[in-house]
Amino acid sequence: MAKTNPGRSGFTGYPFCKLSLALLSLVVLVVAVTADDSNFPSSYTRRPQPSKKLTKPVVLLISSDGFRFGYQFKTETPNIDLLISRGTEAKTGLIPVFPSMTFPNHNSIATGLYPASHGIIMNKFTDPTTGELFNRNLDPKWWLGEPLWATAVNQGLKAATYFWPGADVHKGSWTCPKGFCKSPYNVSVTLEERVDTILSYFDLPQSDIPDFMALYLDETDIQGHRYGPDDPRVTIAVAKIDQMIGRVLKGLKKRKVFGDVHVILLGDHGMVTNCDKKVIYIDDLADWIKIPADWIQDYSPVLVMNPRWGKDVKNPGEKNAEVVAKMNEALSSGKVENGEFLQVYLKEKLPERLHYSDSSRIPPIIGMVGEGLLVRQNRTNKQECYGDHGYDNLFFSMRSIFIGHGPRFKRGRKVPSFENVEVYNVIAEILGLRPAPNNGSSLFTRSLLVPVGETAQVE
Ligand SMILES: *[C@@H]1O[C@H](CO)[C@@H](O)[C@H](O)[C@H]1NC(C)=O
Numbered sequence: 001m002a003k004t005n006p007g008r009s010g011f012t013g014y015p016f017c018k019l020s021l022a023l024l025s026l027v028v029l030v031v032a033v034t035a036d037d038s039n040f041p042s043s044y045t046r047r048p049q050p051s052k053k054l055t056k057p058v059v060l061l062i063s064s065d066g067f068r069f070g071y072q073f074k075t076e077t078p079n080i081d082l083l084i085s086r087g088t089e090a091k092t093g094l095i096p097v098f099p100s101m102t103f104p105n106h107n108s109i110a111t112g113l114y115p116a117s118h119g120i121i122m123n124k125f126t127d128p129t130t131g132e133l134f135n136r137n138l139d140p141k142w143w144l145g146e147p148l149w150a151t152a153v154n155q156g157l158k159a160a161t162y163f164w165p166g167a168d169v170h171k172g173s174w175t176c177p178k179g180f181c182k183s184p185y186n187v188s189v190t191l192e193e194r195v196d197t198i199l200s201y202f203d204l205p206q207s208d209i210p211d212f213m214a215l216y217l218d219e220t221d222i223q224g225h226r227y228g229p230d231d232p233r234v235t236i237a238v239a240k241i242d243q244m245i246g247r248v249l250k251g252l253k254k255r256k257v258f259g260d261v262h263v264i265l266l267g268d269h270g271m272v273t274n275c276d277k278k279v280i281y282i283d284d285l286a287d288w289i290k291i292p293a294d295w296i297q298d299y300s301p302v303l304v305m306n307p308r309w310g311k312d313v314k315n316p317g318e319k320n321a322e323v324v325a326k327m328n329e330a331l332s333s334g335k336v337e338n339g340e341f342l343q344v345y346l347k348e349k350l351p352e353r354l355h356y357s358d359s360s361r362i363p364p365i366i367g368m369v370g371e372g373l374l375v376r377q378n379r380t381n382k383q384e385c386y387g388d389h390g391y392d393n394l395f396f397s398m399r400s401i402f403i404g405h406g407p408r409f410k411r412g413r414k415v416p417s418f419e420n421v422e423v424y425n426v427i428a429e430i431l432g433l434r435p436a437p438n439n440g441s442s443l444f445t446r447s448l449l450v451p452v453g454e455t456a457q458v459e
């Protein structure tokens with residue numbers, strides 16, 4: 001198994017992201033609060049037409065953590081293939097937000113916001129202004145934006161979540177009612193049990209069936225971190241996820257609602273191996289600039305720096321700019337091993353496409369690390385070999401999957417890749433909800449979903 005190491009935002013504790021066990025709660029089933037429909041813009045008041053057995057739209061959102069795009073070709077995946085052939089697929093995968101880490105991405109999927117706006121800028125970070133540490137805290141003050149379960153409940157629908165990162169944070173009308181919360185998070189709860197719990201909701205009287213359900217599966221991420229994406233144990237994990245999808249489909253078919261439910265299968269990010277020992281050592285930059293270890297909050301997959309300037313330094317912004325210039329001079333000199341695989345930025349100067357500037361929580365200096373590279377302070381004898389994610393969302397290895405199946409998804413359709421901030425609007429549209437302000441594009445749902453009432457099953 002992989003080792004501990006200083007810089008990585010890896011997977012101790014909660015296996016996929018160092019989550020302390022106290023954090024995730026279990027099943028949450030929330031009873032609706034009635035909302036006044038009269039204020040909604042007209043385009044959102046129209047509820048989709050009733051389908052066959054269920055007379056209301058229902059969305060089951062399934063996240064397979066760390067399911068890298070392409071994993072579906074590792075082995076036979078008949079159940080995922082069935083969703084693909086009878087549903088709509090992002091042809092070259094779902095694009096994560098930067099940084100391609102678990103908590104930022106699950107919250108972007110849930111809120112439609114970039115991390116700078118939803119506040120969860122990394123799995124773990126120190127707020128540069130207050131000095132406070134976020135480490136998957138449940139305090140709502142960290143969690144900005146409105147997640148889908150809150151949107152649903154605020155507008156009179158019902159929602160249930162199972163292990164979705166962040167879903168146990170109390171937001172607005174969303175709390176975890178007694179009797180439905182089995183906390184703390186427990187990695188030993190089998191995937192079968194998670195699936196069967198969700199399926200059991202379909203045995204409730206129709207009015208009690210949650211309109212929105214979110215299910216979280218972690219197997220692909222756990223094995224991918226431990227062994228890297230190319231390991232046979234990841235292939236086994238992929239087969240396991242496919243079996244769980246099969247269990248979902250079988251359970252829905254048994255209850256005669258398979259055609260009525262919108263099943264969305266996606267993942268938060270991909271995975272890349274860093275077993276090939278390409279490392280950048282910060283101490284190798286010493287001829288240009290000495291970087292003390294306590295300036296660095298994280299080494300890789302994202303280099304995160306907050307230099308500690310004394311009170312006598314009048315313009316820390318200027319000093320930070322000097323640090324960035326010196327570091328980049330060293331890295332591009334050809335004299336630093338693997339230096340070409342790290343580029344350092346003042347956060348304001350990061351490429352626009354990353355949307356990673358506009359938050360006081362983002363530390364002032366961010367280094368973009370090459371695909372699969374490690375950054376460390378200095379040379380040690382430590383052997384490091386595992387899989388990781390968090391890198392630039394431009395890398396295909398960071399992409400995950402998106403497949404939608406159900407009345408509003410056209411059969412056999414392929415769409416170009418899109419960013420996961422679009423998912424919030426898509427689900428809001430299916431459920432007839434008025435979306436909270438978000439970073440999805442307003443026209444996107446029209447390109448992905450078929451209009452209400454039109455049959456989706458004919459190509
Ligand atoms: C975690 O789940 C397993 C399997 O369901 C159970 O045996 C164990 O007691 C649980 N642990 C905690 C702390 O709830």
Ligand SMILES: *[C@@H]1O[C@H](CO)[C@@H](O)[C@H](O)[C@H]1NC(C)=O
Pocket residue numbers: 006293377378
């Ligand atoms: C190497 O860096 C670590 C911090 O990452 C530090 O604790 C250690 O003292 C350094 N070793 C040397 C030889 O500089």
Ligand SMILES: *[C@@H]1O[C@H](CO)[C@@H](O)[C@H](O)[C@H]1NC(C)=O
Pocket residue numbers: 113114117355437438439
């Ligand atoms: C994302 O949406 C929020 C809320 O509407 C907005 O404040 C923010 O500026 C948007 N970010 C981008 C990059 O468009």
Ligand SMILES: [Zn+2]
Pocket residue numbers: 016065066101102103221268269
């Ligand atoms: Zn993840």
